[in-house]
Amino acid sequence: MTPAPGPALRSFEAWRRQARRRLPRGLFDYIDRGVGAEIALARDRARLDAATITPRMLQGDRPVETGCEILGTPMAAPVVIAPTAMAGLVARDGEIALARAAAGAGLPFCLSTQSITPIGAIRAAVPEARIWFQLYCWAEMDLTYALMRQAADHGAEVLVPTVDTPVASRKDWNIRRGFGMPFRWRAPTVIDIALHLPWACRVILPELLRGGMPAYGHYPEGSRPTLTRSAADPRVALRPALSWEDIARIRERWPGRLLLKGICHPEDAERAAALGADGIVVSSHGGRNFDPCPAPIDLLPEIRAAAGSRLEVMADSGVRRGSDVLKYLHAGAAGVMTGRLPLWGLAAAGAPGAAAALAGLLQELEEAMALSGLRREDLPGLVPSAPEPAA
Ligand SMILES: Cc1cc2nc3c(=O)[nH]c(=O)nc-3n(C[C@H](O)[C@H](O)[C@H](O)COP(=O)(O)O)c2cc1C
Numbered sequence: 001m002t003p004a005p006g007p008a009l010r011s012f013e014a015w016r017r018q019a020r021r022r023l024p025r026g027l028f029d030y031i032d033r034g035v036g037a038e039i040a041l042a043r044d045r046a047r048l049d050a051a052t053i054t055p056r057m058l059q060g061d062r063p064v065e066t067g068c069e070i071l072g073t074p075m076a077a078p079v080v081i082a083p084t085a086m087a088g089l090v091a092r093d094g095e096i097a098l099a100r101a102a103a104g105a106g107l108p109f110c111l112s113t114q115s116i117t118p119i120g121a122i123r124a125a126v127p128e129a130r131i132w133f134q135l136y137c138w139a140e141m142d143l144t145y146a147l148m149r150q151a152a153d154h155g156a157e158v159l160v161p162t163v164d165t166p167v168a169s170r171k172d173w174n175i176r177r178g179f180g181m182p183f184r185w186r187a188p189t190v191i192d193i194a195l196h197l198p199w200a201c202r203v204i205l206p207e208l209l210r211g212g213m214p215a216y217g218h219y220p221e222g223s224r225p226t227l228t229r230s231a232a233d234p235r236v237a238l239r240p241a242l243s244w245e246d247i248a249r250i251r252e253r254w255p256g257r258l259l260l261k262g263i264c265h266p267e268d269a270e271r272a273a274a275l276g277a278d279g280i281v282v283s284s285h286g287g288r289n290f291d292p293c294p295a296p297i298d299l300l301p302e303i304r305a306a307a308g309s310r311l312e313v314m315a316d317s318g319v320r321r322g323s324d325v326l327k328y329l330h331a332g333a334a335g336v337m338t339g340r341l342p343l344w345g346l347a348a349a350g351a352p353g354a355a356a357a358l359a360g361l362l363q364e365l366e367e368a369m370a371l372s373g374l375r376r377e378d379l380p381g382l383v384p385s386a387p388e389p390a391a
Pocket residue numbers: 030031032082083084085112113114134162261283284285286287288316317318319337338339340341
């Protein structure tokens with residue numbers, strides 16, 4: 001029942017349109033939309049659209065190269081699949097498909113705490129994956145530390161605590177459409193699913209036949225929110241009083257690279273560096289959390305200056321085309337994360353769709369670099385991969 005792969009190169013909008021046809025409307029909107037009046041969502045795009053790069057001509061034989069290294073992870077281009085909750089609802093084994101697509105493209109995959117498939121199963125299915133692990137701190141820190149150990153045991157290379165979500169943001173249309181963990185089984189939700197039976201047969205039915213329901217795979221047994229049961233256990237609620245002290249304790253316990261996701265203020269960047277973080281992601285969470293959040297592209301230059309050489313500064317939100325990636329790099333980012341684009345590819349055509357959507361983005365990035373005259377050495381945030389050690 002895997003959908004046929006789409007053509008190799010299509011626009012974000014084409015993937016999105018196809019995804020809209022295949023997914024229940026509640027799930028599509030959960031991915032697609034922003035928070036509040038959706039001003040941040042629109043602003044992220046408007047500011048990226050407004051950004052320009054004056055091209056340099058006649059670059060001779062300076063080749064276009066996108067290969068680089070971020071936080072010790074070599075990658076084919078400065079692009080990481082962003083952590084997205086419940087990607088396993090978009091397609092069956094959706095997180096495994098994303099990990100596979102990322103590995104095929106030579107990119108890291110950042111797995112969400114709120115994935116359906118846990119990291120151990122992804123590692124087993126895609127041993128070659130370069131996995132980064134996004135951490136939502138739970139109210140009970142000992143459970144959070146246990147989750148970090150699980151991530152380390154399965155070879156997560158970078159820990160990515162998300163710091164912009166001390167509480168879950170309220171998204172009105174999710175409530176209206178009854179979408180969430182748990183699903184609200186009302187007539188419109190049932191009709192929505194009935195109208196998307198191929199999706200239900202691929203994603204929900206196999207779980208039903210095994211006597212279960214899709215659930216957050218990292219949550220402790222017995223406290224696991226599923227499509228039909230909410231997280232009643234207060235120990236695994238998002239930690240409402242998340243603080244710098246929490247991050248300091250995480251730093252002490254995590255031996256690898258630490259990347260704080262959702263830093264927007266230069267003083268917070270300073271503090272992250274002082275605390276021993278290795279990097280930050282400047283992000284509006286894809287316009288999904290705090291509607292007055294400025295567009296990351298506008299924040300980057302000041303944050304880059306504050307961080308100096310102490311932090312790798314990444315950015316996300318609003319990446320739709322390769323030229324958006326180049327705009328973030330030009331504004332000082334070492335690399336970008338992309339959330340919705342691979343999800344649309346996944347919804348449209350499974351793992352091959354996610355792979356094709358990523359391949360399209362990387363090809364557009366190369367074209368944008370060629371046309372801009374900008375090369376890797378002109379983009380200050382971009383660090384070429386270390387040469388392979390001599391045999
Ligand atoms: C459906 C969806 C779920 C998300 N879930 C998470 C999450 O679990 N943890 C997190 O740190 N960010 C989450 N994000 C935010 C992304 O990591 C990323 O910041 C954002 O999608 C970037 O914007 P873009 O979608 O325009 O590329 C989610 C985004 C989407 C679209």
